[in-house]
Amino acid sequence: MSSHDTGTVEAGTLSVPFSGLRSGSAPMSWGQQAIWKSISWLDEEAHYFNLARVVALPDGTATDGVITALGQLIVRHEALRSTFANGADGPVQTVYGDGSATVTVHASPPDAPGPPDETDAQAFADRLAASPFRNGEEFGMRYALLTHAGEPVWLVMVVSHQATDFWGVRVLEDELARLLRGESLGPVEWQPLDQARHQQEGEGARRGRAALEHWERTLSTAPASHFDFTPPQDGASEDDPERFVRLRLDSVAGAVAAQRLADRCRVSTSTVLLTAAAVTLAAYTGHDRAVLLLIAGNRNEPRLQSMVGAQTENALFVLAHGEGSFEDALRGGFLTTMSAYRYGEYDPAAMDEVHERVGRARGRKLDLSAFFNDVRMRDRWDTLPDTGDDPDALLALRERSEVDFIGSWARQDAKYFVHTPYSADSLQLFLMADTHYLPVPVIEGLLRAMETLLVESVHGKVTPAEALSGLTLPKRERTPDTRA
The missing domain is CATH 3.30.559.30 (Nonribosomal peptide synthetase, condensation domain)
Structure with missing residues (x-):
């Protein structure tokens, strides 16, 4: 099918819980502050910065497998369970060690001639990306599953540019593909909290002064x-x-x-x-x-x-x-x-x-x-x-x-x-x-x-x-x- 309104209906939501992980707040890193400035300037038009991605799911992929892979991504990357806001001393990032993300499920109608194609999935992703993130309350990625006859066909992700840049999106796409194949991934060595603290002292601070x-x-x-x-x-x-x-x-x-x-x-x-x-x-x-x-x-x-x-x-x-x-x-x-x-x-x-x-x-x-x-x-x-x-x-x-x-x-x-x-x-x-x-x-x-x-x-x-x-x-x- 190729209906640019996607031809799907919301069929419910799924939860992706996480718990027992590192949490904490720190000043935003310099890269986070840079995009924060642009997002704040655009205000309600900040959806311009949203990054929409669609992932074709191989035949036979189980919904539980997709949810498990997303959960692993959220556990691995603190930026996906962080909020961002202005604090008393400047912009602050807050990482949550416990919580959950929501995946909305959208099913093809019973009379649909076939599953949604890539054009349909991208149209859906564009609509999901059309509103700005509430960065102080909302985690930095939105998730949706497009299904047909009860089977997941497309995973739709919309990433806030406040959460990550294009490089980080590529990391997520690569890791998601590997996780869906059942691969095991090594630990992530460095997180935005670490980067922010690194920039406050030592070599990171020295490099910043030289740039100025x-x-x-x-x-x-x-x-x-x-x-x-x-x-x-x-x-x-x-x-x-x-x-x-x-x-x-x-x-x-x-x-x-x-x-x-x-x-x-x-x-x-x-x-x-x-x-x-x-x-x-x-x-x-x-x-x-x-x-x-x-x-x-x-x-x-x-x-x-x-x-x-x-x-x-x-x-x-x-x-x-x-x-x-x-x-x-x-x-x-x-x-x-x-x-x-x-x-x-x-x-x-x-x-x-x-x-x-x-x-x-x-x-x-x-x-x-x-x-x-x-x-x-x-x-x-x-x-x-x-x-x-x-x-x-x-x-x-x-x-x-x-x-x-x-x-x-x-x-x-x-x-x-x-x-x-x-x-x-x-x-x-x-x-x-x-x-x-x-x-x-x-x-x-x-x-x-x-x-x-x-x-x-x-x-x-x-x-x-x-x-x-x-x-x-x-x-x-x-x-x-x-x-x-």
Whole structure:
């Protein structure tokens, strides 16, 4: 069946109890504080951050087996039995050692022609994710079973971004699959409570102080904003309910070119895409340096690999592109990226003070509202065509590229946000932007310019300005800042 209303009816609830486990409260870790700030800012729109996943259950899977596997996950990972709230001295996480989680069961109606398919399951998951978590009262994951003829078919999970980040969701998906197969898993070495305490003293605190010092030095001379110009006349009004728009570039040519450039310059394809996003924005907004915030996973230590928890923070990426080609910028992008990630773990409240201090010294508020996030699980594409050394073949491949509208929102805390998820046979490059400054045709033009930089750099030297030459740029009146 494929009824996008899922065609299920609630058939009851199941309880997943836990008891006798470690409990306690502590200040939120820095990663938890970082996402807490964004979730609090979005308020009732914070469902934007919810992470919905569907798991196809093999034939013969028993409901009891699913409940047992979920119980094991909850026991293993304290983030799944934690609440989050503002305390007297700041944001606090509280881990419960006793309690229960609830799994709602939704059955196909008796006259359903067949079990729900993946489209149905995803539609159900999207509805379950459509309301924000009550983080002070509700544990950080919602669970549902979709059944047909009494047998479980799909497990639906919605994870609060406050409970964990994308890496942690992948840990949960991997462990759940293994638990459903009956495998035994070793203990989890490190939990968010441990991470929060580690950051208060010793090496963790020292690393945080070094990051704050690095940011303060860098921000004192970096461009204060990429959006220091008068918004174009055709830009959206500030209160437009569809002010923030996301488009997607689907480009096989972009993927082929990114891999070729990565091989030539001995960098990752992630560095290639990041550099394209950075220099395109800088060239368009009239800056000789790009300033982007990268989403840093901060999972370099082995003990953090299996931790389910919010660990990501922003890393500061500043790249000078000058008048050279894209490949020139790309060769400098690798070390810049490594430096950014090195200083991506810090106390967010202390970082706010850094921003304020630098802003006062420069006589203007800093506007760090441009982001890049590579959420792919691998650096290469699996099934790309071989264009050889024929430049016409790669250019012809670009003719198949498409730009699609994905969605719009009234509020976002970014003016320019590029992200790329994994796809085996094509570059999927998303750009969400503030149409008050970057109208929809400009958003599409920036995506096309990134693709041009990739494709045309394979067989020649292309500057960011040349890649943007087909765009009609709005007139900009820049705010004077000799250091920008």
